Amino acid sequence: MKHSELCPRFEKGMGLLSKRWTGLIINQLLLGPQRFCEIESSLPISGRLLSERLKDLEREGIANRVVFPETPVRVEYSLTQKGQALQPVIESIQEWSHDWIELEDETQSHTESL
Amino acid sequence: MKHSELCPRFEKGMGLLSKRWTGLIINQLLLGPQRFCEIESSLPISGRLLSERLKDLEREGIANRVVFPETPVRVEYSLTQKGQALQPVIESIQEWSHDWIELEDETQSHTESL
């Protein structure tokens, strides 16, 4: 129960990134500002969680939220400087994934593990 | 409900990294091989979760597990090549955290939010 050596900034940063969906949402926003439904369509995430994660990101100063009061309403999310600064993180994860992750083949019908 | 553009390797890699504790455990193992109780002491993680995460990492080929049948038993965990290859990822997260995360001060007794 001594965890003294750990840098608290790093611990907090890692805590943000290691919440489910956060990395993938940021990856999506690195492509440019996007509205809620675009992010939702680009990822297998539900509206409930997406809404929750975007609120987290806004609260942490990583994402901006802009409402266009059209009908129906349009809301655009974009990255702040702090969010843009995550690009090297995302890129390094992309490189590692490309180099080291192998896909298990999904050609079988879903009746394995029986 | 279309999430077609997403690279499955990246999605899987991000899935690994965005499990709670995974990043911090890998960060610890980047310092060198360590036994179970050392990792446990270095992080505010419980034995149950640490055991679970280390099994995940072993199954993914990221960590090695070596048992020394002494008394009491000693078990050492270390990173494989695949695990070592995560160093740039961890480093980029460290840099971002250093540059952009600010700590809220914890000088108050824990009676805020009332």
Next chain:
DNA sequence: GTCATCTTGTTACTTTTCGTAACTTAATAT
């Protein structure tokens, strides 16, 4: 012999987070 000790887990149980689906709001079109 029996009891305590130490490490690496596991089991049992509670709390938090996630996943799914139905519902809400507000402006417009039919």
Next chain:
DNA sequence: ATATTAAGTTACGAAAAGTAACAAGATGAC
């Protein structure tokens, strides 16, 4: 009036995380 659409929210069951107590197995203390 009713349907439509985007952006959420609410409700609820399922999965994951947190906590604490316990187990195995060899040793040393009494």
